[in-house]
Every structure is written in structure tokens, then in C-alpha cells.
Amino acid sequence: MEFKTVVDSGCATVHLDGRLAYGVYPDFRAATLAALEHPAATRIQLDMSGVTFLDSSVLGMILYFNQKARAAHKELAIVRPSAQVAEVLKIVNFSKLVPILP
Amino acid sequence: MTATPHGSPGNLKILVADDDPLTRRLVRAALEVDGFEVISVRDGNEGLERFREQAPDLVLTDYSMPGMSGAEFTRRIRALSSEGPAGPSVPVVVFTGHGEAEVLKECLEAGAVDFLIKPFTIQELRLRIRATAELVAAQASRAAREAEERDEIAVVKHMLNRLLEPGKAALPRGFVMETMATRRINGDICTYRGGAAGIHFGMVCDPMGHGLMAGISGIPTLDVFNALAARNFPLPSILEEINEKLIHLLPVGRFSCAVLFRMDWHSGEFFVINSAMPDALVLRADGSVARFPSTGIPLGIQKDLGSPAVGRARMAPGDCFFACSDGLTDIVDEGQIIGIFRDCGLDGFTDRLRGLVEQRIGNLDLADDVSWCLWPFQPGHAAPASSGTRLPPENHEGQAMDLRLRFHPGIPAYQEMGSTLVGFLSRHGVSQSMAQNLALLLSEAIINAVDHGVLELDSALKEDDFERYDLERRSRLETCGQVPIELQVSLRLGPDGICSRLLVRVADPGKGFDWRRYLAHMAETPDTLSGRGLLLLQALGRDLAFNETGSEVSFGLYASQE
Structure with missing residues (x-):
């Protein structure tokens, strides 16, 4: 599963989609690193509108990536979470850790 | 040749x-x-x-x-x-x-x-x-x-008879299932199947068209119905399986309508699903009528049946269930059918309806096959025989299904174990929202068993360096060998065939992990990278419990949670 990264107006958007579990780590890593290392991107968004499933291992990946983004002085946000994703994020209070935008 | x-x-x-x-x-x-x-x-x-x-x-x-x-x-x-x-x-x-x-x-x-x-x-x-x-x-x-046509018809007739005869032979005394054909082959299907003792399944099905064409379309429908009814599958699952089979086999534009029903001779509990057939009726001994109109689309058209409703009735002695194909309602009004029952009750009903049908047809050729069934509920009479064995008394209100899997995480396919299992269960009475939570919690419980139980990885490593954690995980997976993880899902199906609750148990042969420390750690340090799986298990699973060492976790999911 490859995730598309698009950079526009200083914002890199990683389009995550489908079923996200531990096995997606190599693709998640590749897509988020591409966003992080893009010179024109000062903000990074994880677009989760197309995600049908995610478990806590993916939350761990996002938090780890958040640490890296902070270290690189880039803001990370989760945008457009699908209903299923939003429910999981809410249960674990994820909005206290990473901004979640509708 | x-x-x-x-x-x-x-x-x-x-x-x-x-x-x-x-x-x-x-x-x-x-x-x-x-x-x-x-x-x-x-x-x-x-x-x-x-x-x-x-x-x-x-x-x-x-x-x-x-x-x-x-x-x-x-x-x-x-x-x-x-x-x-x-x-x-x-x-x-x-x-x-x-x-x-x-x-x-x-x-x-x-x-x-x-x-x-x-x-x-x-x-x-x-x-x-x-x-x-x-x-x-x-x-x-x-x-x-x-x-050639005679040969084709003979083959289709033979196949239909093979599928219908066991039902005919076992049809309990007093149950009527009647069909009249326009052609040499009856396109309509009217069939009976005994499930567990005292549980009776029936179907009236009207495949599109008449004669040979309809007869051929009826074969897979009957085959699936017979197999699943004999194993006491819930009506929605039988309907879905028939639908999938027809989508797979029939050319585009061909479809079948069907009404499926189930009667419990002991309790009088009655269930019916109607997909595009005329209203099915419970004709009450007191003269009232309970009506079960179609709530679904014809079968064989699209995968999503849109959850057709399961109609439910409690039969009282002397009540009868009646279902028919539109071949009958084309020539006899529903009001007349109800009228006959009110006039002469169960005893004269069949003869009067037959007489009326013959009178309506007269010398004309039938335009459509005519089928109907009448199942009286008469618990005072000797319980009619059916093929299965009596369910254990504790399962009287519904059936249980117990699935056990053993797998070892060295094979990559284990990652799909949870979602495959949930896909299967969602076709067998587990609702969509319950399936959604089950998928998530299974994923959490399995990864917990693999990472901490079998691979003995410390989650703290994730916080320091997720990449190192991942590398370490891969390397341990390659060398861990055959370590069996046990997964058990027990379902209790309600009498409507829908899963009312399920219990999950996941056990690994490892040393376990300090689950108390993780839960405490989560409470103290919300920004930690680990422990969120436990939080989800706690929030969504009922009665979450670990054994002492943490090598076994169990939790429940209930329909009433929804």
C-alpha cells in the first residue's frame, strides 16, 4: 500500500487510506519521511479521510513521527479523519497529542 | 456428443x-x-x-x-x-x-x-x-x-427432485407445501428442511422466468438453503449466502425472489424474511392476521441486501403461517385467502383454496407458476419429526458458535487473521458495528500477544526509537519459530439469528507481560507511545480480564452496547 504525498503552499499532505495496522509501517515511514524532508513544507497533514481501519500500532507510528516533526520544527496535524478513525482517536484522547482538524 | x-x-x-x-x-x-x-x-x-x-x-x-x-x-x-x-x-x-x-x-x-x-x-x-x-x-x-430439450428437462428435473425430495419426505404431518407449474418444469420452489429437532425451515422462492430457465436458477438456491437450514443457520445468513451464490452464478438481469421462514415447534417462535415476495401472513386462530411484507430486494442482483428485516411472531396453538408466490396472488386476492381461513379454519383451508385456484384457472393456461405453503402450529399434536438432534437446553434461546484458531506469528498471514475472521463472522449474525469493534480489539489483542507474549519486546523501545523497535520486531519474528497463539471467539446468537454477544480469548505461550504497569503508565503519561491498545480494549471490550501473568486476555462484546 503506497501513500501519496502532495506538497502545496508550504503544506505537505500525506494521504493515508485503507486498512492501517502494524504491517503498513514501511509505507507509512516512506510517505511521512518524504513529507518531512521536503524543503518547501513547513506543515505536515495526515489526511485520514480514506482510512477504514486503524489500530493502536498506527497511533504509535503517528506519535513517533510527531516527535520527528517537532524536532524539525514542522507542525503535524491529522485532517479529515473518517468516522471510524475519529472514534478511535477520541477514545485514546489523541487530540491532546496531535491536532485533529475536521 | x-x-x-x-x-x-x-x-x-x-x-x-x-x-x-x-x-x-x-x-x-x-x-x-x-x-x-x-x-x-x-x-x-x-x-x-x-x-x-x-x-x-x-x-x-x-x-x-x-x-x-x-x-x-x-x-x-x-x-x-x-x-x-x-x-x-x-x-x-x-x-x-x-x-x-x-x-x-x-x-x-x-x-x-x-x-x-x-x-x-x-x-x-x-x-x-x-x-x-x-x-x-x-x-x-x-x-x-x-x-435434446427432453434430455435437458429430465436432467434439471432430476436435480431439482434430488434437492426437493428430502424435504418432501420429511415434511411434518399437517404442513402443506403446494405448487402448480405452467410448464414441464416448475420454476417456483416450495421447500421444507428440518434443522435441529423441533426447528423447521421453509422457503417459497420464485426465480425469474418459467420452465427450464427458472428451474436452473432454482438449483443453487435450493442447494444453499438445504445445506444451511440443516445446520440451523440464522435466516439472514441463509439469505446472504443464497444472494452471493446467485450473484456468482446467474447472468446479469436474472434474479430470484424468496421468502424464508423458521418455526420452533417447542416455543412457537417464528421468524420470516421476505425478499420481494407477496406479503407472508400469520393467520391467527382468533381471526386476526399478522403481515410480513417484503423488506428486501430480489436476490442475485447486488451484494448489499440492505439488511432486510427479520419478521418475528409468537405462534399460538391453531395459528398458521401462510406464504405464496405472486402466481397465486395474481389469481386469488389475499382477502379471499384470509377469508377462507376465517370461514373454515385449518381443516378445510387447503381444499377450499385448491378449489378456488382450479376454478380461477378454468380452462386457461396458467400464466405463472403457483406456489403456496401453510404451516399450522399445533403443539398439542405430537411434535413433527425433523432431521437434527435436539440442541442442549442451555442453548434453547439461541445457538452458540465457538471458533478456535491456532497460528504462529512467523507466517505473515497472521496479520490478516483478525480481519478474515471478522469478515466471516459479519456474514453470520454479527452486526456491522459489533464487527467493527471486534476487528479493532482482535487486532490489539493479537499484536499484544505477538509483540509482548511471543517476541518479548518492551514497548518502551517504541518511545525511544520506533524504527529500532520495528527492526528488532522483524528480526525476532524470523527466528521465533513455531509458537502457537490461540484465538477463541464464542458467539451467542439470539433467536432472531443475530449475535447478541461474543466472547474473545487470546492466549500466547510466552512469559506474559506486566499489564498492570502498562495501565498505570498510561494513566500517568498520556503522551506515551505505548499502552494505547490496552486503553482501547478497556474502553470497547466488556469484562476485560488478564490472567495473572498477562499471557491470556479475554473480553466480551454485547449487542446492547450498540
Whole structure:
């Protein structure tokens, strides 16, 4: 599963989609690193509108990536979470850790 | 593989009967030049003998022969050929020197198809034979087509009977299932299947079209129904399986309508699902009627059936369930059906309805197959037999399903174990929202068993360096060998066939992990990268419990949580 990264107006958007579990780590890593290392991107968004499933291992990946983004002085946000994703994020209070935008 | 009839023009076998040797020689020579096989005889008696021996395709006979006239010979040939394999189709052409109307009439009445007035030319003979040969060929080809169709019908009938007969043989006393066909094959299906003792399943199904076409469409429907009803599957699952089978097998544009029902002889609990059939009815002994209209779309069109509702009724003694195909409601109003039941109750219902149907049809051909069933609930009578064994008493209100899997995480496929299992369960009574939570919690419990139980990875490593964690995880997965993880899901199905609760147990053979520390750590440090799986298990699972060492976790999911 490859995730598309698009950079526009200083914002890199990683389009995550489908079923996200531990096995997606190599693709998640590749897509988020591409966003992080893009010179024109000062903000990074994880677009989760197309995600049908995610478990806590993916939350761990996002938090780890958040640490890296902070270290690189880039803001990370989760945008457009699908209903299923939003429910999981809410249960674990994820909005206290990473901004979640509708 | 096909059999060749000796019917195509050019290689026909022709019997020529004439007492005049010159005519016989002339006709033989002319026909043989054209490639026909010719048998010539001098009179009718010899002709009949050779006819029996050699089964010609066409007969030419003189009218005036000694011993037996051409008309009599024709009559006997017709009689013989109607008994033979070629049927009544062997045509006879009569030569006659008499052009009189009386003679021609006599020959026609005897069954001749054509004449040649003597003297005739070779050209005339050829033209007449060619026309008759074409007729023979057309008849042979029609006969072959009909024989082929008879074979096809026989095969489909055989298959349908094989699927219907067990139900017919086991149909409990007092249950009526009736069908009337427009064609040689009944497209409608009206069938019974016994599940566990005292549980009765039935289906009235109306595949699109009539005859052979509908009969063929009915075969997979019946096959799935029989298999799943015998195993007490919930009605929504049976419907879904039939739908999937039809989508897989039927060409686009073909579909089936069906009403499926289930009666518990002990409790009177009755369930019905109606997909595009006329309203099914519970005719109450007190004269009231409970109606179960269609809540679904026809089967075989689209995968998503849109969760058709399961109708439910509690039958009281003397109540009857009634369902039918639209072939019946086209000729008899529903109000009349209810009226008959109110007038004469169960005893006279079947005869009165049959009589009304026959009266409505009269001498007309049926436009559609007619099917209906009437199942009375009479618990005072001896419980009708059905094929299965009685369920254990503790399962009386519903059935249980217990799934156990053992796998080891060295194979990459283990990652799909949870989602595959949930996919299966969601087709067997587990609702969508319950399936969604189950998928998440299974994923959490499995990864917990793998990462901490089997691979003995410390989650703290994730916080320091997720990449190192991942590398370490991969390397341990490769070397961990055959370490069995046990997964058990126990479902309790409600009487409506929907899962009311399920219990999950995941156990690994590892040393376990300090689950108390993780839960405490989560509470103290919300920004930690680990422990969120436990939080989800706590929030969504009911009665979350670990064993002492943490190598086994169990939790429940309940329909009432939704």
C-alpha cells in the first residue's frame, strides 16, 4: 500500500487510506519521511479521510513521527479523519497529542 | 456428443413399392444417381417387412398393387412408423394412374403426404422427392431438438427432485407445501428442511422466468438453503449466502425472489424474511392476521441486501403461517385467502383454496407458476419429526458458535487473521458495528500477544526509537519459530439469528507481560507511545480480564452496547 504525498503552499499532505495496522509501517515511514524532508513544507497533514481501519500500532507510528516533526520544527496535524478513525482517536484522547482538524 | 439422424437430404433411405419392374428400375436409377439409398419391393407385404427391418426415412408406393392397395399400405406404414423410434413422421408419397378425387382422398385419409400421377418424368420425381426430403430433414431436426430439450428437462428435473425430495419426505404431518407449474418444469420452489429437532425451515422462492430457465436458477438456491437450514443457520445468513451464490452464478438481469421462514415447534417462535415476495401472513386462530411484507430486494442482483428485516411472531396453538408466490396472488386476492381461513379454519383451508385456484384457472393456461405453503402450529399434536438432534437446553434461546484458531506469528498471514475472521463472522449474525469493534480489539489483542507474549519486546523501545523497535520486531519474528497463539471467539446468537454477544480469548505461550504497569503508565503519561491498545480494549471490550501473568486476555462484546 503506497501513500501519496502532495506538497502545496508550504503544506505537505500525506494521504493515508485503507486498512492501517502494524504491517503498513514501511509505507507509512516512506510517505511521512518524504513529507518531512521536503524543503518547501513547513506543515505536515495526515489526511485520514480514506482510512477504514486503524489500530493502536498506527497511533504509535503517528506519535513517533510527531516527535520527528517537532524536532524539525514542522507542525503535524491529522485532517479529515473518517468516522471510524475519529472514534478511535477520541477514545485514546489523541487530540491532546496531535491536532485533529475536521 | 451428438447422434446423427439419417435425415439430411441426399443420404436418405427410401423404400419404393411398385409391382411394375420398369417403374421400380426407373425410380431406383434416378434416386441412386442423386445419392439416395433405395430399397425396392414388389408389393405391400414385402414393403411392410422391409420397412420393419430397415426403417426407411421416406416411402414411395404405387396405388395399384396386387394384394394390398397403396392406400392400405400407406395406412399400415403410418401405423407402424408411429410405433417406431422415428415416430409418426415417415412420409409416404403415392404414385397413381388415377387422377380421380376419390382415390386422392382415400390416400390422403390413409396418411399420404403427396402424389405423383403416372406417367411422371424423372424431373417431376426429383422435385417431389426433394420437397419431401426437406420435410423429412426438418422433421428430423425438430425431433432431435425436442429430444435434446427432453434430455435437458429430465436432467434439471432430476436435480431439482434430488434437492426437493428430502424435504418432501420429511415434511411434518399437517404442513402443506403446494405448487402448480405452467410448464414441464416448475420454476417456483416450495421447500421444507428440518434443522435441529423441533426447528423447521421453509422457503417459497420464485426465480425469474418459467420452465427450464427458472428451474436452473432454482438449483443453487435450493442447494444453499438445504445445506444451511440443516445446520440451523440464522435466516439472514441463509439469505446472504443464497444472494452471493446467485450473484456468482446467474447472468446479469436474472434474479430470484424468496421468502424464508423458521418455526420452533417447542416455543412457537417464528421468524420470516421476505425478499420481494407477496406479503407472508400469520393467520391467527382468533381471526386476526399478522403481515410480513417484503423488506428486501430480489436476490442475485447486488451484494448489499440492505439488511432486510427479520419478521418475528409468537405462534399460538391453531395459528398458521401462510406464504405464496405472486402466481397465486395474481389469481386469488389475499382477502379471499384470509377469508377462507376465517370461514373454515385449518381443516378445510387447503381444499377450499385448491378449489378456488382450479376454478380461477378454468380452462386457461396458467400464466405463472403457483406456489403456496401453510404451516399450522399445533403443539398439542405430537411434535413433527425433523432431521437434527435436539440442541442442549442451555442453548434453547439461541445457538452458540465457538471458533478456535491456532497460528504462529512467523507466517505473515497472521496479520490478516483478525480481519478474515471478522469478515466471516459479519456474514453470520454479527452486526456491522459489533464487527467493527471486534476487528479493532482482535487486532490489539493479537499484536499484544505477538509483540509482548511471543517476541518479548518492551514497548518502551517504541518511545525511544520506533524504527529500532520495528527492526528488532522483524528480526525476532524470523527466528521465533513455531509458537502457537490461540484465538477463541464464542458467539451467542439470539433467536432472531443475530449475535447478541461474543466472547474473545487470546492466549500466547510466552512469559506474559506486566499489564498492570502498562495501565498505570498510561494513566500517568498520556503522551506515551505505548499502552494505547490496552486503553482501547478497556474502553470497547466488556469484562476485560488478564490472567495473572498477562499471557491470556479475554473480553466480551454485547449487542446492547450498540
